[in-house]
Structures are given as C-alpha cells and as structure tokens.
Amino acid sequence: MTLLSTAGLTRKFAGLVAVDGVDMAVEVGSVHAVIGPNGAGKTTLFNLISGLVEPTSGSIDFNGNDISRLPVHARAGLGMARSFQNIRIFSAMTVLENVLTGLHSTITAGVGAIVLRLPGFHRAEKTAVERARMALELVGLSSKSELLAGALPYGDQRRLEIARAMAAHPRLLLLDEPAAGMNPAETSSLAALVRRIRDAGTTVLLVEHDMGFVMDISDAVTVLNFGRRIFHGPPGAIRQEPAVIEAYLGKKMAARLAARKDGQKAIAP
Amino acid sequence: MTYPPWLDDFLWTYQNVIHALGINGLLALSMYVVLAVGQLSLGQAAFMGLGAYSSALMTLKLHLPFFVVLPASCVVPALFALAIGVPTLRLSGVYLAIATIGLGEVLRAIYLNLDVLGGALGLSGIPQRTETWMIYLLLIVAIAVLWRVGHSRIGRAMEAMREDPNAAQVMGVNVQRYRLGALVASAVLAGVAGALGAHASNFIGPNEYGFEPAVTILSYALLGGIGTPFAPVLGAWILTLLPEVLRGFSDFRGVFNGLIIVLAVLFLPNGLLALRMKRRAA
Known part of the structure; x- marks a missing residue:
C-alpha cells in the first residue's frame, strides 16, 4: 500500500529545474531513502512534500489526499512530520517545550478553555506532557527535558529534532540528512532508532549521503540526479545500475568499470 | 466608588500620572x-x-453610555487590524511595520481634514467617564x-x-492565523486604551496618535522586554514616570526616549x- 506518491512533480527556480517530473511512491511501513549527488534536488523534494515550497507542476498524494496545495501546518494535522538538514530546534525553549510544540495540532484546548483554565485545558496539557515524555524516552533524552534546547550538544539536538517530530506519532517522518556530522557510533545508534520508529508504525522517508547507513536501513531507494529520478528500487540493485554509477563517478569512470566487468581492457575515449 | 480620604487626596493630586501609568501599561501590552x-x-x-476617536464620537454624537462605548471602542481598531493584517502578514519581514506607519499617517491626515472629527483642533468637551479602577481592572485582566x-x-x-516560523x-x-490574531488582539487593547484616555482627558487631537507616540509605545516593550507580560508594563511605567521625575528636562523627552531605545537595544x-x-x- 502506498502512503505517499508524487506524480510528475516539478519545481523550477528562475530557470533552474530543481525537481524535474519526479514520480515516486513510498510504501506504508517502509524506510525509503532518497540519494543523489549534491544539488540533485533532494532537499527541494522534501520541501515540496512538507509544503515549504510550492510545486510548479505535478501532484503529491498523501494517504489518499491530494496535498499539493495544502498549507504547511495542515500537513502536520494529516500526520506528516520532518526534521531539517541544518538543525532547527527552538533553542530558547526547553527540551520538553520543544517536543510539546510538536504536539501542537493534537492539543485541542481552545482560547476560552485556556484563559478560564477549564478542566479540558488541564487534561489536554497533561496528556501532551505524557506523550512528550514518551517521545523523549524514545530518543534517550528523558534526563535533559528541563534544559534549554540551545544548550544541548549537537548529537542531542539532532535527536531532539526527531523526538519533536515523532511526538504526535506521525504516519510519515521525513528526515533530512539525519546522520550528517555524526561519528560511526552515533550513526549506528541512529540506525537503530530509525528501525524502532519504523517498527512502531511510522513510515520513514530520508535523505542521506552516508551510503553505509542508507544500504543498512532502507527498504527502497530513489536516486535523483539534476532533479530527475534515475533509479527506483531495492538498495541491493543500485550497484548494478549504470545510470547511478555514472551520476556518482562520472561517465569516464563508469565506462571503465563497465569494461572491467566485461573482462576487457578499459579503453580511454 | 468611594475611597478613604487619604487615598482620595493622593488620587486627586496625581490623577493624571496614575491614569497615564495604567493606560500606557495597556499600550505596552498591545505592543507585547x-x-x-x-x-x-x-x-x-x-x-x-481609532479607539479614542470612535469612542469620543459615540459619546458626543450618539450620547451612548460609557459601559456601551468602552467595549465598542475596540471594534473599529480591530477592523483596521484585519484589513492591514490579511495582506501584509503573509509576507515575512518589515511589511507590517511599513504598512502600520502608513496607516498612522493616513489616519492623521483624515483627522486633520474631516470636520466631523474636529480637524486640527481635535475633539474637545469629552465628558470624564473614565474611573481609575476601570483602567487598572482592565490592566490586571x-x-x-x-x-x-x-x-x-x-x-x-x-x-x-x-x-523560526517555518x-x-x-x-x-x-x-x-496566530499573527493575525495577535494583531487584532493588540488593536483591541490599544483601542480600549485610547477610549480610556479620551474619556480621562477631555480633549483628543490628531497629533496624539502619530509616529512619535508609536515609537514611544515600542520603547516601552524594548526597555521592559517581552519575556512575560509584566516586562513591557514595567517598561511603560519607567518611561512614564521618568519625565515626571525629570520635569526640568521636559524639552529633552524625545532625546531621553531615543537614548533609552539605543541603550536597551545595545545592552x-x-x-x-x-x-x-x-x-x-x-
């Protein structure tokens, strides 16, 4: 079953086609990676899906709804959450308050209930704090809930971003380069976390440059180059795909590799 | 409402300052x-x-009682806030600031040129309906x-x-929606403060609501801060009392306010x- 699909999704920036007619389908319950060289359009694709950038043409379907023109905040209400490539936590707020912000659309108390401190307000806040603490536990930040988010070390800030996104139990979690700047130990604990998230029922779509990480956790991979989709399939098949090798290594190297595989001497063009 | 004699004396002597502290506190909250x-x-x-003129007209021309005029004084400012907020708040950056400066200047020109609003002479003879307790009750609420x-x-x-809006x-x-809601709420607070001021001072004129008072209101919040609602009110009280304490320097009031903004922003x-x-x- 498909959770998210794009059809002919295109975004142009003043002459540059950042995303060019991309068709993609993300299956429910999978970890789906989007890879590609720098400037391939991966982050623009993420911004299109989360609504921060409007498509020039094409459509996005999420859980049976056409969300191509839906405002950003409404997509959160449908069960979509994301992290950012450059960490964007609310640094002047505490760790717990950051995660509570991620629960914004699940807290139903209105202005009247808030001002009059009606029972509904207290109930909603209490439930939200409980859910926020669960999300912090998921990423291992329980002991730091009252610290200011800006004071956390880099790795913790990344995990806080994931906790904030996960607090509302989204259907789809978008992770933009979650392993960037992490050492091998942190990366492997991140891989375990992503698996836990998937096993708890959230589909994960991620952009990542760390190929070991991608091969390790992905169920499906989409490769972009110059905004176009050049591959779509299981991670194991990527190595055999000439277009992908060419995108990463260049035409010359791809030809040499192909020639070597055929048992012939490489011929320089 | 009756007060004990000592309080009555005190209120009578310092009535203007006491009113100004409460009203400027409300204005500071509207900025906040x-x-x-x-x-x-x-x-x-x-x-x-807008709150001052609309409420003064309701009192002077329509002879409405104050308990109707005061709540109604927020209607016109709220409508103007909606009209200005809907187009400008989609854009980030300084568009709201520019649009609101424009609003202030356009309104000043209208007050100056419409006879029904008294022109340059403003509206006078507004009955004193504002009680001190009303101002402070609203401030506390x-x-x-x-x-x-x-x-x-x-x-x-x-x-x-x-x-980080994104x-x-x-x-x-x-x-x-939150930006628009905040702007409307701020217009309501400012409008009520304007109505209270108009019915405390007998007279309102076009120059009381121009660019300079706008900057003064901003400096309340800059000095006090916006960490809690108490902070801008503290800023307003300091900046309201300062000219009273430094009466001899009243010509330099603008200089003091400017200096305080610069120092507050820097330090x-x-x-x-x-x-x-x-x-x-x-």
Whole structure:
C-alpha cells in the first residue's frame, strides 16, 4: 500500500529545474531513502512534500489526499512530520517545550478553555506532557527535558529534532540528512532508532549521503540526479545500475568499470 | 466608588500620572502581543487613535453610555487590524511595520481634514467617564489573560514562530492565523486604551496618535522586554514616570526616549525583565 506518491512533480527556480517530473511512491511501513549527488534536488523534494515550497507542476498524494496545495501546518494535522538538514530546534525553549510544540495540532484546548483554565485545558496539557515524555524516552533524552534546547550538544539536538517530530506519532517522518556530522557510533545508534520508529508504525522517508547507513536501513531507494529520478528500487540493485554509477563517478569512470566487468581492457575515449 | 480620604487626596493630586501609568501599561501590552509572535508594528498609536476617536464620537454624537462605548471602542481598531493584517502578514519581514506607519499617517491626515472629527483642533468637551479602577481592572485582566495564554500551546506556538516560523509551521502551527490574531488582539487593547484616555482627558487631537507616540509605545516593550507580560508594563511605567521625575528636562523627552531605545537595544537585548515564561501550566 502506498502512503505517499508524487506524480510528475516539478519545481523550477528562475530557470533552474530543481525537481524535474519526479514520480515516486513510498510504501506504508517502509524506510525509503532518497540519494543523489549534491544539488540533485533532494532537499527541494522534501520541501515540496512538507509544503515549504510550492510545486510548479505535478501532484503529491498523501494517504489518499491530494496535498499539493495544502498549507504547511495542515500537513502536520494529516500526520506528516520532518526534521531539517541544518538543525532547527527552538533553542530558547526547553527540551520538553520543544517536543510539546510538536504536539501542537493534537492539543485541542481552545482560547476560552485556556484563559478560564477549564478542566479540558488541564487534561489536554497533561496528556501532551505524557506523550512528550514518551517521545523523549524514545530518543534517550528523558534526563535533559528541563534544559534549554540551545544548550544541548549537537548529537542531542539532532535527536531532539526527531523526538519533536515523532511526538504526535506521525504516519510519515521525513528526515533530512539525519546522520550528517555524526561519528560511526552515533550513526549506528541512529540506525537503530530509525528501525524502532519504523517498527512502531511510522513510515520513514530520508535523505542521506552516508551510503553505509542508507544500504543498512532502507527498504527502497530513489536516486535523483539534476532533479530527475534515475533509479527506483531495492538498495541491493543500485550497484548494478549504470545510470547511478555514472551520476556518482562520472561517465569516464563508469565506462571503465563497465569494461572491467566485461573482462576487457578499459579503453580511454 | 468611594475611597478613604487619604487615598482620595493622593488620587486627586496625581490623577493624571496614575491614569497615564495604567493606560500606557495597556499600550505596552498591545505592543507585547505583536512582538511576541515575531512581528513589528508601528501602528499601536494609530489603533489607539481609532479607539479614542470612535469612542469620543459615540459619546458626543450618539450620547451612548460609557459601559456601551468602552467595549465598542475596540471594534473599529480591530477592523483596521484585519484589513492591514490579511495582506501584509503573509509576507515575512518589515511589511507590517511599513504598512502600520502608513496607516498612522493616513489616519492623521483624515483627522486633520474631516470636520466631523474636529480637524486640527481635535475633539474637545469629552465628558470624564473614565474611573481609575476601570483602567487598572482592565490592566490586571489583560495581564492575567496574556499570562494564561502564554502558559499553553498558544504561548508555545507564539515563541516557536518568533524563533523560526517555518519550523513552527511544520509542527502544525497556523502561523498566519496566530499573527493575525495577535494583531487584532493588540488593536483591541490599544483601542480600549485610547477610549480610556479620551474619556480621562477631555480633549483628543490628531497629533496624539502619530509616529512619535508609536515609537514611544515600542520603547516601552524594548526597555521592559517581552519575556512575560509584566516586562513591557514595567517598561511603560519607567518611561512614564521618568519625565515626571525629570520635569526640568521636559524639552529633552524625545532625546531621553531615543537614548533609552539605543541603550536597551545595545545592552539589554531581552529588556530589563529578562525572565522567560515557562510555557507549561503545570
């Protein structure tokens, strides 16, 4: 079953086609990676899906709804959450308050209930704090809930971003380069976390440059180059795909590799 | 309402200052509401003027009782806030600030040129209907409401969108609606403050609601800070009392205000009361 699909999704920036007619389908319950060289359009694709950038043409379907023109905040209400490539936590707020912000659309108390401190307000806040603490536990930040988010070390800030996104139990979690700047130990604990998230029922779509990480956790991979989709399939098949090798290594190297595989001497063009 | 004799004496002697402290406190809160969502408005004086003129007309021409006039004084400012907010708040940056400066100047020209509004002479003979307790009751209610709203999902959303509007949207915060709501709330506060001021002072004129008072209102919040609703009120009280204490220098009032803005921005980026509000009820 498909959770998210794009059809002919295109975004142009003043002459540059950042995303060019991309068709993609993300299956429910999978970890789906989007890879590609720098400037391939991966982050623009993420911004299109989360609504921060409007498509020039094409459509996005999420859980049976056409969300191509839906405002950003409404997509959160449908069960979509994301992290950012450059960490964007609310640094002047505490760790717990950051995660509570991620629960914004699940807290139903209105202005009247808030001002009059009606029972509904207290109930909603209490439930939200409980859910926020669960999300912090998921990423291992329980002991730091009252610290200011800006004071956390880099790795913790990344995990806080994931906790904030996960607090509302989204259907789809978008992770933009979650392993960037992490050492091998942190990366492997991140891989375990992503698996836990998937096993708890959230589909994960991620952009990542760390190929070991991608091969390790992905169920499906989409490769972009110059905004176009050049591959779509299981991670194991990527190595055999000439277009992908060419995108990463260049035409010359791809030809040499192909020639070597055929048992012939490489011929320089 | 009757007060004990000593209090009555005190209130009589310092009535103008006591009124100004409360009214300027309300204006500081109206500035706070806008700054708290990460926007800059220079239209607080304009909203105050709309409240003052509309309420004075209701009293002078329609002879309505004050308990009708006071709540109704927020209607016109709120409508203007909607009209200005809907087109400008989609855009980030200084558009609201520019639009609100424009609003203030356009309104000043209208007050000057419409006979029914008294032209350059303004409106005089406004009956004194404002009681001290009304001003301070409204100030306390406004602080309490803003305090409670601050300790809720709305407060968290406001702080989040002040730090990073895009990230806040991704969290499901309808940033545009909150910005518009904040602007309307600020116009309501300023409008009520304007009505209270008009019915405390007998006279209102077009120059009381121009650019200079707008900057003064901004300096309340800059000096006090926007960490809690108390902070801008403290700023307003200091800046209201200072000219009274330094009466000899009253010609330099503008210089003092300017200096305080510069010093506050340079040395007190979070204001005098830099305490931050906890964003939870528990």
